[in-house]
Amino acid sequence: MKSLFLLMLIIVFVNCNTSTNKTAAPGKYVVKNVSVIPMDSDKVLLQQDVFIADGVITYVGNAGTQEADKDALVIDGTGKYLIPGFAEMHAHVPGTDDTASAKKVLELYVLNGVTTIRGMLGHPQHLVLRDEIKNGSFIGPRFYAGAPGLSGGSVKSVKDADSLVRKYKKDGYDFLKLLPGLSLENFNVIAKTAKETGIPFAGHVSSDVGVWNAIAAGYASIDHLDGFVEAIVPGIEKIPEDKRGLFGLYIADKADLKLADTLLQSLQQNNIWVVPTQALAERWFTPAKSAEDFAKEPEMVYMDEKTLNGWVQSKKNIMAAPLYDSAKVMALIELRKKLIKACIDNNVAIVAGSDAPQVFDVPGFSLHQELKYMADAGLTPYQVLQTATANVGKYFNDPGMGVVKKGTVADLVLLSSNPLEDISHTTGIAGVFSGTHWLSKQAIDERLEQLKGKIKQ
Numbered sequence: 001m002k003s004l005f006l007l008m009l010i011i012v013f014v015n016c017n018t019s020t021n022k023t024a025a026p027g028k029y030v031v032k033n034v035s036v037i038p039m040d041s042d043k044v045l046l047q048q049d050v051f052i053a054d055g056v057i058t059y060v061g062n063a064g065t066q067e068a069d070k071d072a073l074v075i076d077g078t079g080k081y082l083i084p085g086f087a088e089m090h091a092h093v094p095g096t097d098d099t100a101s102a103k104k105v106l107e108l109y110v111l112n113g114v115t116t117i118r119g120m121l122g123h124p125q126h127l128v129l130r131d132e133i134k135n136g137s138f139i140g141p142r143f144y145a146g147a148p149g150l151s152g153g154s155v156k157s158v159k160d161a162d163s164l165v166r167k168y169k170k171d172g173y174d175f176l177k178l179l180p181g182l183s184l185e186n187f188n189v190i191a192k193t194a195k196e197t198g199i200p201f202a203g204h205v206s207s208d209v210g211v212w213n214a215i216a217a218g219y220a221s222i223d224h225l226d227g228f229v230e231a232i233v234p235g236i237e238k239i240p241e242d243k244r245g246l247f248g249l250y251i252a253d254k255a256d257l258k259l260a261d262t263l264l265q266s267l268q269q270n271n272i273w274v275v276p277t278q279a280l281a282e283r284w285f286t287p288a289k290s291a292e293d294f295a296k297e298p299e300m301v302y303m304d305e306k307t308l309n310g311w312v313q314s315k316k317n318i319m320a321a322p323l324y325d326s327a328k329v330m331a332l333i334e335l336r337k338k339l340i341k342a343c344i345d346n347n348v349a350i351v352a353g354s355d356a357p358q359v360f361d362v363p364g365f366s367l368h369q370e371l372k373y374m375a376d377a378g379l380t381p382y383q384v385l386q387t388a389t390a391n392v393g394k395y396f397n398d399p400g401m402g403v404v405k406k407g408t409v410a411d412l413v414l415l416s417s418n419p420l421e422d423i424s425h426t427t428g429i430a431g432v433f434s435g436t437h438w439l440s441k442q443a444i445d446e447r448l449e450q451l452k453g454k455i456k457q
């Protein structure tokens, strides 16, 4: 009799401590007895209770010291780690009027703990999706929507430059995305009008502009380390653009890292953020792993066949280019790692971005790849985690995001192991809070299963 009573007690206890509480009020959660990684410093707060209401953290404190609301959904955090949700700062969202595939991509980010994205190529529908996520009508990450790209193709005159910047600002985009091919003259007008109208600009550095003009003009972020290799190759002015290769692919062996000091100083002094997208460079360019082998990686099952075939072809194309040289490509990959480490050592601020969905970068999954590549470059796990959490709050000038404390947004990831010990632990996701939503491990797994083969670029 006594043991039956005990058993019943245990059943009641277990039910209260899992996410099966059907009577819980929407948007109210308590994570009990969890280790919190607040990301405002390199520490872990053991045995904490965290209360959440309507997408905001309302309490963080020692477990058991404060009574939670009776109608909150209780999640047992014992043995788990709670960390701010991650940001993919170089994300892509399909840009078509049919938003079904965009919604799947957006959801896949969240299922991987990516609760914030910067959309790096705009479409009018993105503005609608951004608002729908904000009002909670479907699950997606906090969406900073870049405008349609400004490139040599879309900006043919100073008049185009001025009018497009004004249009995109008026349309409501959060920032301008710059692509290659801009003339210096047109770029200068973009930068001037952007300043005047108050819209940030970010992305690629056109060859005609060069990294020094980019820094002086005040890019919000330079992505892909674009222009960095060119800036440290002596005699670069004598090498025609078509002999340099994407991101300096054909000239990295000529770079002199000692020349990077001035570059790093200028980036730091002018508060230019850097988004390395090392995952894109390594996975697309490396001769060390074939396209077919990348296509067999576990997360590729989420991509639809046509997109995945396109990626295989894209890697094959770059490796078949007449100037592609394995030794030079390896030199580029190593040089990029050194530049990433040098950025951190010189207080140049980095935010994480992998450029998904692009060549073998699956939305959400590839952000975790990017974190590993940055650890490979020599960053500590804490430094790496900062690039996807606390630094993101700083980038957006928003102290209410990227850290775990009372009053910040409750975009959070529950992890099974401590990522400060090993960065690959960011993939051990036990649950995600995004906006007012809670996604349990079971809910995540079920949805991932449904998305197999359905993600398009």
Ligand SMILES: [Zn+2]
Pocket: 090, 092, 120, 355
């Ligand atoms: Zn991109």
